[in-house]
Amino acid sequence: MAHSDCTDLSAFMEGVRTRNPHQDEFVQAVCEVASDVFDYIQGKDEYTDHQVLLRMSEPDRIISFRVSWEDDNGDIQIERGWRVQNNNAIGPYKGGLRFHPSVNESVLKFLAFEQTFKNALTGLPMGGGKGGSNFNPKGRSDREIMRFCQSFMTELYRHIGPNVDVPAGDIGVGSREIGYLFGQYKRITNEFEGVVTGKGLAYGGSMIRPEATGWGAVYFLREMLRERDDDIDGKTAVISGAGNVATHAAEKFAELGGKVLTLSDSDGFVHDPDGIDAEKIAWVRQHTENGGRMRAYPDEFSSASYHDGEAPWNVDCDIAMPCATQNELDDDAAKALLDNDVIAVCEGANMPATQDAAKRLRESGIMYAPGKAANAGGVAVSGLEMSQNAERRSWEREELQDMLCSIMTDIHARCVENAPDAKDGGAIDYVKGANVAGFRKVAEAMLAFGVV
Ligand SMILES: NC(=O)C1=CN([C@@H]2O[C@H](COP(=O)(O)OP(=O)(O)OC[C@H]3O[C@@H](n4cnc5c(N)ncnc54)[C@H](O)[C@@H]3O)[C@@H](O)[C@H]2O)C=CC1
Numbered sequence: 001m002a003h004s005d006c007t008d009l010s011a012f013m014e015g016v017r018t019r020n021p022h023q024d025e026f027v028q029a030v031c032e033v034a035s036d037v038f039d040y041i042q043g044k045d046e047y048t049d050h051q052v053l054l055r056m057s058e059p060d061r062i063i064s065f066r067v068s069w070e071d072d073n074g075d076i077q078i079e080r081g082w083r084v085q086n087n088n089a090i091g092p093y094k095g096g097l098r099f100h101p102s103v104n105e106s107v108l109k110f111l112a113f114e115q116t117f118k119n120a121l122t123g124l125p126m127g128g129g130k131g132g133s134n135f136n137p138k139g140r141s142d143r144e145i146m147r148f149c150q151s152f153m154t155e156l157y158r159h160i161g162p163n164v165d166v167p168a169g170d171i172g173v174g175s176r177e178i179g180y181l182f183g184q185y186k187r188i189t190n191e192f193e194g195v196v197t198g199k200g201l202a203y204g205g206s207m208i209r210p211e212a213t214g215w216g217a218v219y220f221l222r223e224m225l226r227e228r229d230d231d232i233d234g235k236t237a238v239i240s241g242a243g244n245v246a247t248h249a250a251e252k253f254a255e256l257g258g259k260v261l262t263l264s265d266s267d268g269f270v271h272d273p274d275g276i277d278a279e280k281i282a283w284v285r286q287h288t289e290n291g292g293r294m295r296a297y298p299d300e301f302s303s304a305s306y307h308d309g310e311a312p313w314n315v316d317c318d319i320a321m322p323c324a325t326q327n328e329l330d331d332d333a334a335k336a337l338l339d340n341d342v343i344a345v346c347e348g349a350n351m352p353a354t355q356d357a358a359k360r361l362r363e364s365g366i367m368y369a370p371g372k373a374a375n376a377g378g379v380a381v382s383g384l385e386m387s388q389n390a391e392r393r394s395w396e397r398e399e400l401q402d403m404l405c406s407i408m409t410d411i412h413a414r415c416v417e418n419a420p421d422a423k424d425g426g427a428i429d430y431v432k433g434a435n436v437a438g439f440r441k442v443a444e445a446m447l448a449f450g451v452v
């Protein structure tokens with residue numbers, strides 16, 4: 001790999017594309033970070049001489065394995081499992097597991113790459129990793145999920161540990177799956193240790209971990225609004241998704257005086273002009289946990305309409321929070337939001353905006369928070385769960401809430417500090433701020449280790 005890789009952005013990206021054919025999501029994530037840190041590293045010989053950015057763009061290792069399990073009919077099913085251990089310069093690999101049919105190596109590599117910068121932004125000692133399987137949990141019985149999780153962990157356990165790699169949940173992996181995964185790890189190793197986070201409170205979990213990502217994203221939004229002497233009270237929000245992140249973001253947004261207009265799933269979205277309040281959110285949570293779809297919402301709450309096959313981005317609102325999945329908000333959606341005078345887009349999901357949409361939002365002058373900063377509250381509380389496990393103690397709910405709040409405020413401040421000066425009262429470039437701040441932290445540690 002030529003030295004010029006780190007002095008010429010297009011040559012650098014050409015190299016990334018060549019080394020990672022057919023991995024569009026990974027290339028997209030690297031391109032965003034590389035474009036932002038390139039200016040920053042120019043003229044700083046220690047970064048270019050040591051090829052820091054290039055090394056960051058190659059995962060430390062990728063573990064790929066077969067997961068065989070027996071379904072309720074006695075038939076053997078085979079899926080693929082992975083763990084991408086991206087970078088452990090500042091702490092053990094840390095990041096969620098995703099069970100979804102769209103999972104492949106590119107998706108997990110992009111998620112592990114993003115996680116490395118996100119975890120650095122939290123200020124906690126965690127490296128970046130991500131894993132999962134193309135297993136589709138939809139329609140599977142509880143026993144099938146259990147057998148799948150046990151088989152998955154039967155291979156994964158040899159690659160993880162409280163000081164090595166600490167997985168958690170993500171799409172399709174919630175508290176039930178974490179229970180089965182942790183139970184199998186304990187059974188195989190005979191060790192009771194903080195090897196996964198998002199655990200139940202009965203066996204070493206932390207208060208507010210389920211709430212932390214969605215709540216944290218709203219705290220980040222509140223900080224951005226504060227920067228402009230504004231607040232959430234009286235604002236309307238369009239939120240996508242109806243899972244962990246979306247429902248907790250909706251809950252906090254409504255609690256702070258805002259009105260949530262939409263939630264969605266992969267089939268369509270609900271628009272409730274009366275607002276989706278705490279009671280309605282509780283119904284959504286229970287309904288979706290039992291496998292229900294959002295199309296049933298208007299049968300329960302007649303104020304709402306259901307829009308089959310559509311995403312919610314055309315609904316008039318002040319704030320948009322994409323909280324479902326990657327590349328769910330395309331350029332037309334970004335245009336529609338801007339045409340409706342949206343004032344902020346705050347990402348609960350990982351990389352929910354396509355490259356074109358992200359570019360448009362960044363150039364528009366609105367407040368635009370990237371997922372790696374805005375959704376870092378979840379992994380931050382996971383980091384606090386690791387500390388509690390290591391100390392064999394539990395902190396109170398209020399203490400953790402205060403810690404989450406102050407971590408999100410600090411992440412906001414780090415982004416502002418590392419963003420270029422906003423021109424003429426224009427928007428702060430939170431994307432650049434997050435990328436440069438995360439890069440600096442990880443790079444400092446990598447430089448200390450020499451070339452490894
Ligand atoms: N759970 C966590 O603590 C964290 C999650 N995230 C990210 O937040 C996003 C959502 O994750 P969770 O809420 O945990 O997952 P979840 O499994 O609880 O919910 C996912 C939601 O997205 C919807 N969805 C999936 N694919 C979709 C598509 N193609 N179009 C529209 N909707 C779709 C599902 O129907 C579901 O409502 C993901 O991008 C995840 O990586 C980020 C940080 C932490």
Ligand SMILES: O=C(O)CCC(=O)C(=O)O
Pocket residue numbers: 094095096097115118166167168169170197350375376378379380382
């Ligand atoms: O809590 C964690 O370790 C990981 C959360 C996660 O997967 C994410 O931040 O995307």
